[in-house]
Amino acid sequence: MLNTSDILETINMIRQENLDIRTITMGISLFDCVSEDTDRLCQKIYDKITRTARRLVPVGEEIEKQYGIPIVNKRVSVSPISLVGGSISPEGYLKVAHTLDRAAGAIGINFIGGFSALVHKGFTTGAENLISVIPEALAGTKLVCSSVNVATTKAGINMDAIARMGQTIKRAAYLSRGHGSIACAKLVVFANIPEDNPFMAGAFHGIGEPEVAINVGVSGPGVIASAVRRAGDCDLSRIAEVIKKTAFKITRVGQLVAAEAASRLGVPFGIVDLSLAPTPAVGDSVAHILEEIGLESCGAHGTTATLAMLNDAVKKGGVMASSQVGGLSGAFIPVSEDAGMIAAVERGALTLDKLEAMTAVCSVGLDMIAIPGDTDPAVICGIIADEISIGVVNRKTTAVRVIPVYGKDVGDVVSFGGLLGNAPVMPVNKWSPARFISRGGRIPAPIQSLKN
Amino acid sequence: MKAVITVTGRDSVGIISLVSTECAASNANILEISQTVLSEYFAMIMLVDVENLKIPFIEFADRLTELGRARNLDIHVMHEDIFNSMHRI
Structure with missing residues (x-):
C-alpha cells in the first residue's frame, strides 16, 4: 500500500499549500x-x-x-x-x-x-x-x-x-x-517568444506545432515555501536539494494531468511548463519563498542570487518529472499577482530596477507592473528595450507587461480582480530615452547568435 | 482502478461504518484501512478498489464528501495515481 505519510503530504500540499494545476x-x-x-x-x-x-x-x-x-x-x-x-x-x-x-x-x-x-x-x-x-x-x-x-x-x-x-x-x-x-x-x-507556452497573456500556438496539442502549466510556490520552512537552518546546497525534490513532485502531478487530459480529449500531449506561478492568495507567493530562504524582504540585495538558485532548482527537479518540457519554464515574478511582491513594493523594498535584474535569472520578465498613467510612451519603449535586450543577449525569453494606469500615480493602488490581483503604482525613471527610440531601425543580432 | 479515501475530523461513534456502508452500497471493495485517533482527532486512510463501482466515480466521490460534511468530517476520494506519480519514480 501507499505510504501513509506520502498520502498525507500530497493532501497537505493541495489543501494547505495551494498546490494546483495552473492551466490546461x-x-x-x-x-x-x-x-x-x-x-x-x-x-x-x-x-x-x-x-x-x-x-x-x-x-x-x-x-x-x-x-x-x-x-x-x-x-x-x-x-x-x-x-x-x-x-x-x-x-x-x-x-x-x-x-x-x-x-x-x-x-x-x-x-x-x-x-x-x-x-x-x-x-x-x-x-x-x-x-x-x-x-x-x-x-x-x-x-x-x-x-x-x-x-x-x-x-x-x-x-x-x-x-x-x-x-x-x-x-x-x-x-x-x-x-x-x-x-x-x-x-x-x-x-524569444516560446511557441508552446500555456500561460496567458503570452500563449499562442506556434507555427511548428501540431494541429492540436495539450500544454499544461503547474504551480506551487506555497508548497516550495513550506518545504524550505521545514528544512530549517541548513546551508544553501541543502535548500537547493529541498526545492529540487519538491519541484519534482509538483511537476509529476502536472505530467499526470497533462497525459490524462491529452488521452481523454484524444489530442497529442505537448509539454509541461515547469513553472512557479504565484497567485494573490496568501501562501501562494514566489516572493515569500525568497524571504523564507533568508531575505528580510524581496527586493533586498541578494534577491537576484536567491531567485537564480530557486529558478535553477525548480528546473532541475522538474525536468526529470516530465517527458516533454517547454513553454516558459521557470519562476514567475508578476507583481500584482503575488502578495509578497505587492508587500515588498509597498514597503519600498522592491523597485523596477531590481525587478529588471531579477528577470535576467528567471522566467519571463517585467510582469504585471502598474506604472503612472502619465508615463511618456518613449519611457515605456525604453523599459521594453532594456528588458528585451536581456533576453536577446542571454538567449532566453523575456517579456514586458506594464500597465500605465490612466489617471493614477505613484502611491495609488489599482485592482484588476481575480488572478490578476492588485498593483501598487510604481515609480519609473523619467529621464527620457526619446531620441534613442526615435532613431528606429534594428539593433543587430548579438554575436552569441552566430553558433553555426 | 484504485482510489484513496481520506477521512479527518473530530472522533465520534460510527465513522468507519459510515464510510464502509457507502463503499458497500456503491460496490467499492475495501482493500486496506489505516486509522489513528490522536487527542480526539480522527484520521483514516482507506484504499478501495473502484473498478466495479455501480455509480460513476465522480458521483461516488461527491456522495462521500457530502456524507462527511453532514457529520463535520473532511472526506476526500482521490485516484491513487496522483500519489503514485508524486512519490514513486
Whole structure:
C-alpha cells in the first residue's frame, strides 16, 4: 500500500499549500481557416475553436474531481492571428478578435491567446494591421490576449516595433481607463517568444506545432515555501536539494494531468511548463519563498542570487518529472499577482530596477507592473528595450507587461480582480530615452547568435 | 482502478461504518484501512478498489464528501495515481 505519510503530504500540499494545476491550455492551429473573405474567416475560426475545444472545460473538471487537485484555468491558444488573417483590413482583425472572444465564451474557457504578431525582423501587412487594432481589440473584448514578439537572439531587436508597442500600450490603457487600464494586462511584448507556452497573456500556438496539442502549466510556490520552512537552518546546497525534490513532485502531478487530459480529449500531449506561478492568495507567493530562504524582504540585495538558485532548482527537479518540457519554464515574478511582491513594493523594498535584474535569472520578465498613467510612451519603449535586450543577449525569453494606469500615480493602488490581483503604482525613471527610440531601425543580432 | 479515501475530523461513534456502508452500497471493495485517533482527532486512510463501482466515480466521490460534511468530517476520494506519480519514480 501507499505510504501513509506520502498520502498525507500530497493532501497537505493541495489543501494547505495551494498546490494546483495552473492551466490546461489547448493549442489549436487555425491555418486551415484562412480565407480572403473576413466573414468567412471569422465563421471558420469560430467553428474550429468551438468544435475542437468543446470538451476542454468538462474534461478538465472531470480530471479535477478524479485526482482531487484543482485545475484553476482551462484555456485555448491559437495560431498567431496575423498569419491567419494575412492582409485583411484592420477592421477585419477587430472582427476576428471579437470572434475569438465569442468562441472562448461559448466553450466556457477563461482566456484565449494568440491575437499575436511576430515582428522581430519586420512587419508584414497582416502584422501591421493587427497591431494597429490591438488597443481596440483588447479594450472591447474580455477574454482575448495578445502578444507581440519584437526580438529574437537570431534576428536582433526590431526597435521600430518597440516604438509601436509603446504607443499601443498607452492607447490600450486609455481605452480601458474605466477598468484600471486592464487591456494592458492582456498584452505582452516578447523577446524569444516560446511557441508552446500555456500561460496567458503570452500563449499562442506556434507555427511548428501540431494541429492540436495539450500544454499544461503547474504551480506551487506555497508548497516550495513550506518545504524550505521545514528544512530549517541548513546551508544553501541543502535548500537547493529541498526545492529540487519538491519541484519534482509538483511537476509529476502536472505530467499526470497533462497525459490524462491529452488521452481523454484524444489530442497529442505537448509539454509541461515547469513553472512557479504565484497567485494573490496568501501562501501562494514566489516572493515569500525568497524571504523564507533568508531575505528580510524581496527586493533586498541578494534577491537576484536567491531567485537564480530557486529558478535553477525548480528546473532541475522538474525536468526529470516530465517527458516533454517547454513553454516558459521557470519562476514567475508578476507583481500584482503575488502578495509578497505587492508587500515588498509597498514597503519600498522592491523597485523596477531590481525587478529588471531579477528577470535576467528567471522566467519571463517585467510582469504585471502598474506604472503612472502619465508615463511618456518613449519611457515605456525604453523599459521594453532594456528588458528585451536581456533576453536577446542571454538567449532566453523575456517579456514586458506594464500597465500605465490612466489617471493614477505613484502611491495609488489599482485592482484588476481575480488572478490578476492588485498593483501598487510604481515609480519609473523619467529621464527620457526619446531620441534613442526615435532613431528606429534594428539593433543587430548579438554575436552569441552566430553558433553555426 | 484504485482510489484513496481520506477521512479527518473530530472522533465520534460510527465513522468507519459510515464510510464502509457507502463503499458497500456503491460496490467499492475495501482493500486496506489505516486509522489513528490522536487527542480526539480522527484520521483514516482507506484504499478501495473502484473498478466495479455501480455509480460513476465522480458521483461516488461527491456522495462521500457530502456524507462527511453532514457529520463535520473532511472526506476526500482521490485516484491513487496522483500519489503514485508524486512519490514513486
